[in-house]
Amino acid sequence: MKDRAALTEVLDRELAALIRPYLPRVAAAVLVSLLLSALNGAIAWFFKPFTNAVVGAHDYALVAWVPPIVAAAFTARGFLAYLYAYLMRSAGIKLVRDTRVRLYRHLVRLPVTALGTETSARVISRLLSDTGILRLLVSDTILTVFKEVPSILTLLAVAFYRRWDVTLLALVVAPAIGAGTHRFGKGVKLKRKQAQQTIAQLTHRIAEATAGAKVIKVFGRGREMEERFAADSQVHYRQELKIVRLKEMTKVLVDVCTGFGLAFVIWYGQYLVSAGTITVGDYASALVAILMLFGPVKKVGGSYAVLQEIRGAKERMNWLEGLAEETDGDVPLPAFRSEIRFEGVTHRYRPDAEPVLRGIDLVIHKGEVLAVVGPSGAGKTTLIDLIPRFMDPTEGRVLVDGIDLRRVRLADLRALIGLVGQDVILFNDTVRENIAFGRPDATDEEIREAARRAYAHEFIQELPRGYETLLGERGLNLSGGQRQRIAIARAILKSPPILILDEATSALDSVSETLVQRALDELMQGRTTIVVAHRLSTIRNADRIVVLDHGRIRAEGRHEDLVAGSGVYRELYATFEAGRGGAAGEETGD
Numbered sequence: 001m002k003d004r005a006a007l008t009e010v011l012d013r014e015l016a017a018l019i020r021p022y023l024p025r026v027a028a029a030v031l032v033s034l035l036l037s038a039l040n041g042a043i044a045w046f047f048k049p050f051t052n053a054v055v056g057a058h059d060y061a062l063v064a065w066v067p068p069i070v071a072a073a074f075t076a077r078g079f080l081a082y083l084y085a086y087l088m089r090s091a092g093i094k095l096v097r098d099t100r101v102r103l104y105r106h107l108v109r110l111p112v113t114a115l116g117t118e119t120s121a122r123v124i125s126r127l128l129s130d131t132g133i134l135r136l137l138v139s140d141t142i143l144t145v146f147k148e149v150p151s152i153l154t155l156l157a158v159a160f161y162r163r164w165d166v167t168l169l170a171l172v173v174a175p176a177i178g179a180g181t182h183r184f185g186k187g188v189k190l191k192r193k194q195a196q197q198t199i200a201q202l203t204h205r206i207a208e209a210t211a212g213a214k215v216i217k218v219f220g221r222g223r224e225m226e227e228r229f230a231a232d233s234q235v236h237y238r239q240e241l242k243i244v245r246l247k248e249m250t251k252v253l254v255d256v257c258t259g260f261g262l263a264f265v266i267w268y269g270q271y272l273v274s275a276g277t278i279t280v281g282d283y284a285s286a287l288v289a290i291l292m293l294f295g296p297v298k299k300v301g302g303s304y305a306v307l308q309e310i311r312g313a314k315e316r317m318n319w320l321e322g323l324a325e326e327t328d329g330d331v332p333l334p335a336f337r338s339e340i341r342f343e344g345v346t347h348r349y350r351p352d353a354e355p356v357l358r359g360i361d362l363v364i365h366k367g368e369v370l371a372v373v374g375p376s377g378a379g380k381t382t383l384i385d386l387i388p389r390f391m392d393p394t395e396g397r398v399l400v401d402g403i404d405l406r407r408v409r410l411a412d413l414r415a416l417i418g419l420v421g422q423d424v425i426l427f428n429d430t431v432r433e434n435i436a437f438g439r440p441d442a443t444d445e446e447i448r449e450a451a452r453r454a455y456a457h458e459f460i461q462e463l464p465r466g467y468e469t470l471l472g473e474r475g476l477n478l479s480g481g482q483r484q485r486i487a488i489a490r491a492i493l494k495s496p497p498i499l500i501l502d503e504a505t506s507a508l509d510s511v512s513e514t515l516v517q518r519a520l521d522e523l524m525q526g527r528t529t530i531v532v533a534h535r536l537s538t539i540r541n542a543d544r545i546v547v548l549d550h551g552r553i554r555a556e557g558r559h560e561d562l563v564a565g566s567g568v569y570r571e572l573y574a575t576f577e578a579g580r581g582g583a584a585g586e587e588t589g590d
Contacts, residue, residue: 092139148296189308374548426475438494481512
């Protein structure tokens with residue numbers, strides 16, 4: 001219980017910190033709310049002289065002023081309420097925008113391995129759904145508190161001044177309202193957490209349906225996928241329905257308590273008036289203040305349930321915000337001069353896991369083409385991922401020109417590296433922007449030249465809008481060979497001194513295979529290249545081959561020497577030559 005209270009206190013401090021940048025707007029809204037509260041109090045206060053003028057004194061001159069004053073008061077009340085709501089809700093929208101940008105900035109600065117086994121759907125849910133709930137912090141909770149609490153206090157003051165005994169009678173229901181809203185609010189928080197988890201699952205299902213459309217269709221699993229999505233949607237429907245019930249039950253509770261409180265006030269007030277203890281004006285003024293009081297109380301009670309939702313959203317966002325960003329070095333690295341060196345490198349993905357790499361000692365010289373081969377799971381991808389510092393080794397170190405990569409500025413290091421991965425990543429943008437991704441300032445002619453050298457210019461020209469053609473998500477409207485050539489053009493345009501190449505294992509038709517190989521040959525010219533090799537030509541033409549097995553270097557040398565002297569390499573090569581599938585080991589996620 002104490003831990004929960006402590007967590008709530010921490011969350012409230014964090015929520016207060018989120019609001020701080022918007023305090024000027026909130027402060028302006030508070031001033032408006034004070035004017036609104038004063039106006040509400042004035043309306044209740046002047047009911048006494050107006051009522052006495054009509055009922056008792058028959059002051060028709062004063063009565064004549066009642067209609068225009070009431071109209072003016074309620075008109076002013078409406079405009080002030082609009083201004084207050086606009087200020088607070090616009091602050092809420094800005095809060096959501098800024099929080100999403102901050103979380104996205106944090107996301108792209110995380111290490112590649114930071115999210116582990118987390119699904120992209122959960123991350124999307126944190127970035128979109130939970131940040132959207134944060135808007136309610138300003139546009140609902142704080143808006144209600146700053147608008148209604150001053151009104152409650154003002155109206156209470158008027159009611160107590162007119163008849164303290166009548167007002168106390170109305171307040172006997174307050175403890176029941178407080179206890180009920182607290183209980184319902186806790187229920188809303190729990191159900192909202194469950195609903196957000198289901199939203200993440202639904203997002204995941206949608207992503208699976210779009211990414212795996214071909215597999216779903218060819219295996220005839222469309223109906224089953226539909227049923228799964230429908231089942232998850234039904235779960236979410238029930239969760240949202242429970243949230244609605246809990247929120248509305250809060251309002252019902254306030255209404256019921258209000259009804260009993262008002263009944264007490266009317267009964268007691270009638271008794272006092274009939275006994276001649278108070279005037280009709282006093283009673284009317286107190287009654288109007290109390291009637292006007294119950295509306296704000298109901299809204300404040302409802303906002304407590306919303307606050308619980310907001311706390312839950314912030315708690316879930318803290319999971320993403322709590323992931324440590326990449327650590328940057330401070331040593332500049334303007335150029336690559338001599339070598340990349342691995343010294344005693346061992347790497348584990350988790351402290352309790354088996355090492356993926358074990359005691360790697362390796363030197364890669366400038367201008368050298370190094371082919372890395374080995375069976376699936378040997379550690380090939382892990383080895384090349386250490387060079388751009390997608391992760392740091394558990395033991396040992398990786399150096400460029402004698403400098404530990406952990407000391408080097410990440411921007412400088414990655415500016416020296418080009419990457420063409422096994423799974424080609426294209427963005428939902430034009431062909432031009434995809435090629436220029438590594439050099440946004442490149443001219444059109446430089447982009448076209450890179451495409452020509454990658455043997456991509458011809459097919460790009462045949463696209464509906466040429467280089468301005470929108471590729472769509474992941475470039476799925478292109479063939480596999482076309483996607484690879486655009487990725488190669490992107491690397492050629494960047495023109496890095498170090499190239500990391502993870503050759504695709506997917507089969508291409510003979511024409512595409514030839515064009516991709518030519519593009520790769522063009523890309524590798526004059527560069528230090530580390531390639532996870534799956535093609536015979538790459539292996540044979542490499543300056544040196546490193547054979548990895550179970551995370552260790554089993555052999556290294558040229559192709560001819562390894563065929564003659566390394567049993568592991570000979571087996572890999574024989575398998576590859578027989579079936580074009582395994583010489584270098586089909587990479588499935590080392």
